[in-house]
Amino acid sequence: MNRREFLSLSSMTLGTTLLGGLSLPQFAFAADGTVFVYTGSDQNISDFWTNLVFPRFTAAHGGTVKMVDAGDNAGLRAIADRTLAAKATKTDPQVEIFEAFDPRFPADGIAQNLWVNFKEAGLANYGKINPAAFDSDFSLPYRGSQVLLAYDATKLKAADAPTTWADLVTWIKANPGQFIYNRPDKGGSGGNFVRRAIHEVNGRDPKAFTISNYTAEAGEKMLLPAWDALKDIAPHLYEKGAYTGGNSQSLQMLGQGVVTMVPVWSDQVLQAIAQGVLPENTGLVQLKDLAFCGGFSAMTIPTNAAQLDRAMLLANFMLSEEIQSLIISDLGGFPGVSWDHVAPALREKYAAVVPNEIPVFPSGDWATAINDGWYRNVAPTLTRG
Amino acid sequence: MTDAVATAPVRMSIQRRGLTGLLLVLFPVGLLGWLILYPILNALVTTLTLRTDQGLVLSLDSYASFFSDPYSLNNLALTFWTTAVCAVLLLVICLPIALYLRFSRGPLSAYVQALAIFPLFVPSVILAYALIRTLGPNGLVDILLNAAGLPKLPSPYLTPWGPVIGLVWDNIPLTVLMLTAGLGQVSDNAVEAARDAGARPRHLLLHIILPQIINALLVALAFAVLGIFSSFTLPYVLGPASPEMMGPYMQRTFADLMQPRMAITQAVITFAICAVFGAFYVRSVIRSWEVR
Numbered sequence: 054m055n056r057r058e059f060l061s062l063s064s065m066t067l068g069t070t071l072l073g074g075l076s077l078p079q080f081a082f083a084a085d086g087t088v089f090v091y092t093g094s095d096q097n098i099s100d101f102w103t104n105l106v107f108p109r110f111t112a113a114h115g116g117t118v119k120m121v122d123a124g125d126n127a128g129l130r131a132i133a134d135r136t137l138a139a140k141a142t143k144t145d146p147q148v149e150i151f152e153a154f155d156p157r158f159p160a161d162g163i164a165q166n167l168w169v170n171f172k173e174a175g176l177a178n179y180g181k182i183n184p185a186a187f188d189s190d191f192s193l194p195y196r197g198s199q200v201l202l203a204y205d206a207t208k209l210k211a212a213d214a215p216t217t218w219a220d221l222v223t224w225i226k227a228n229p230g231q232f233i234y235n236r237p238d239k240g241g242s243g244g245n246f247v248r249r250a251i252h253e254v255n256g257r258d259p260k261a262f263t264i265s266n267y268t269a270e271a272g273e274k275m276l277l278p279a280w281d282a283l284k285d286i287a288p289h290l291y292e293k294g295a296y297t298g299g300n301s302q303s304l305q306m307l308g309q310g311v312v313t314m315v316p317v318w319s320d321q322v323l324q325a326i327a328q329g330v331l332p333e334n335t336g337l338v339q340l341k342d343l344a345f346c347g348g349f350s351a352m353t354i355p356t357n358a359a360q361l362d363r364a365m366l367l368a369n370f371m372l373s374e375e376i377q378s379l380i381i382s383d384l385g386g387f388p389g390v391s392w393d394h395v396a397p398a399l400r401e402k403y404a405a406v407v408p409n410e411i412p413v414f415p416s417g418d419w420a421t422a423i424n425d426g427w428y429r430n431v432a433p434t435l436t437r438g
Numbered sequence: 439m440t441d442a443v444a445t446a447p448v449r450m451s452i453q454r455r456g457l458t459g460l461l462l463v464l465f466p467v468g469l470l471g472w473l474i475l476y477p478i479l480n481a482l483v484t485t486l487t488l489r490t491d492q493g494l495v496l497s498l499d500s501y502a503s504f505f506s507d508p509y510s511l512n513n514l515a516l517t518f519w520t521t522a523v524c525a526v527l528l529l530v531i532c533l534p535i536a537l538y539l540r541f542s543r544g545p546l547s548a549y550v551q552a553l554a555i556f557p558l559f560v561p562s563v564i565l566a567y568a569l570i571r572t573l574g575p576n577g578l579v580d581i582l583l584n585a586a587g588l589p590k591l592p593s594p595y596l597t598p599w600g601p602v603i604g605l606v607w608d609n610i611p612l613t614v615l616m617l618t619a620g621l622g623q624v625s626d627n628a629v630e631a632a633r634d635a636g637a638r639p640r641h642l643l644l645h646i647i648l649p650q651i652i653n654a655l656l657v658a659l660a661f662a663v664l665g666i667f668s669s670f671t672l673p674y675v676l677g678p679a680s681p682e683m684m685g686p687y688m689q690r691t692f693a694d695l696m697q698p699r700m701a702i703t704q705a706v707i708t709f710a711i712c713a714v715f716g717a718f719y720v721r722s723v724i725r726s727w728e729v730r
Contacts (some may be wrong), residue, residue: 058454069465127693236679238694295596296679311575424694429509432680
């Protein structure tokens with residue numbers, strides 16, 4: 054071929070390869086000192102870390118910290134699988150902290166020494182943690198939250214608010230269309246409402262459910278009565294069962310005055326009241342016979358993190374008095390440290406949401422069974438359409 | 439002799455141009471093969487085979503479990519229902535707009551066209567939340583009705599009609615554009631001749647215009663149906679918990695229920711149904727080429 058054709062052909066191929074190369078996303082690697090925190094929680098948690106924690110941490114200890122949103126717990130589990138694989142190939146897993154994660158996933162993570170053992174790690178603030186908050190030696194609880202009922206105080210007086218499950222069911226049936234909860238897989242407020250129903254039909258014993266005792270027979274025996282209980286109240290819910298799509302959507306229904314009562318996370322509802330999404334006089338009530346589930350969120354740190362030391366520094370920083378006070382005042386959650394280590398003024402102010410006990414419900418196979426069972430048994434009762 | 443010398447270089451440069459053309463097209467075709475054809479084949483192999491102690495065996499078990507599960511079939515039926523209702527509504531809404539744009543002469547038609555194309559520039563998520571704010575419970579429509587002293591309308595939010603409204607609104611621009619393009623082939627002469635012969639507008643539409651644009655109509659519907667059948671965002675945000683359309687159902691099967699093989703089966707079934715509509719489109723394109 055002649056020179057002109059050769060030049061045009063070679064420049065075309067060069068141009069396309071350059072374009073292809075430049076269009077690849079820019080990757081940042083932990084090797085350049087950045088600490089990556091992965092979260093699967095709601096936006097308010099992500100905002101808390103990014104806007105309140107990171108500036109204080111980098112002011113005190115320098116360096117850069119980045120928050121990555123993994124979407125939900127399923128996304129975090131995928132990142133955990135990736136971290137385990139990176140451990141086997143001795144490469145950089147590109148994650149330093151899992152903001153709230155169960156170290157029992159992946160299944161052989163603990164056996165393969167994937168997670169830092171905080172009991173032996175010797176963090177300075179480890180002794181301050183609330184003993185009730187511990188779930189595993191391999192995770193560090195730093196904040197807690199619990200589901201409770203939020204109601205419109207103009208339509209329901211505090212004295213009439215239901216305080217037991219039976220009262221709640223009576224109230225729902227007496228006030229058709231004034232209560233709704235979200236689909237259990239889309240948000241913990243609806244999810245823990247469903248779990249409270251499951252507890253109710255199983256003798257109000259949270260210890261009956263553990264992370265390893267799920268079998269198909271146990272599931273059928275313990276979950277089917279719960280579906281009957283939920284189907285029983287379904288026709289009296291908003292639009293006979295128009296379950297909302299998440300925690301925020303339930304809050305918006307309450308804020309718009311469409312329904313009178315919804316289950317909500319304590320931290321989300323306190324933040325909503327502070328932001329003006331819900332009115333100041335929004336009523337909050339917790340069930341007295343057995344509270345709604347909640348839990349402490351515990352962070353995990355992989356042992357093969359590239360910036361392990363800085364990650365441990367950040368973990369210790371999260372348990373400091375400064376951050377734990379911010380968790381109460383700005384996030385509306387419970388601190389991971391004992392309430393004795395918290396200023397008395399704060400303790401007084403949030404007396405309404407400070408719980409006596411926080412029942413927990415295990416994740417894992419139970420969660421999958423509950424979600425699938427709810428969609429198949431309870432959700433289709435919506436006959437309108 | 440001079441002719442042979444003259445034709446030889448022309449033949450060679452045609453070959454070289456053919457080679458250049460192939461090289462240029464290699465990158466996008468390669469991308470198509472890697473990102474679209476390979477995953478389809480991968481999905482087919484994953485769902486049609488089962489790993490047993492004897493190795494990979496051919497098995498239709500995941501398809502059998504899908505088609506024997508009334509819950510899944512209900513979701514598939516809802517997807518068909520939503521697609522059919524959206525197609526009918528799109529036709530009813532877009533054909534008059536396209537006819538107006540084709541046959542109107544005034545300056546108003548420019549504004550009508552801009553309004554019809556406007557939904558193209560609104561992202562689906564924004565549209566979903568805007569619909570919740572206006573058509574949702576205690577939304578703008580309810581507030582206006584309340585101010586006028588009228589009773590509130592039942593909101594389509596969280597019912598199967600929510601995604602229908604959203605999907606129709608979202609697909610109006612594309613359908614209007616394709617119908618207007620198809621109507622461009624209808625000559626003014628035929629319409630005027632028919633009018634001169636005394637044809638009323640209804641006869642004009644049925645006997646002159648529609649037969650000429652039937653191809654464009656079917657193509658526009660095929661495009662809309664392809665998009666609506668596999669849609670995710672609007673059914674996810676606006677739709678009910680159950681029954682759910684195939685898009686959100688697949689996402690839930692994969693992410694919440696941790697059943698990737700079942701999710702891939704649902705995807706292959708959705709793809710096969712959409713491929714039928716796509717084949718319809720391809721067939722009409724080929725037929726229009728043959729006519730020309």
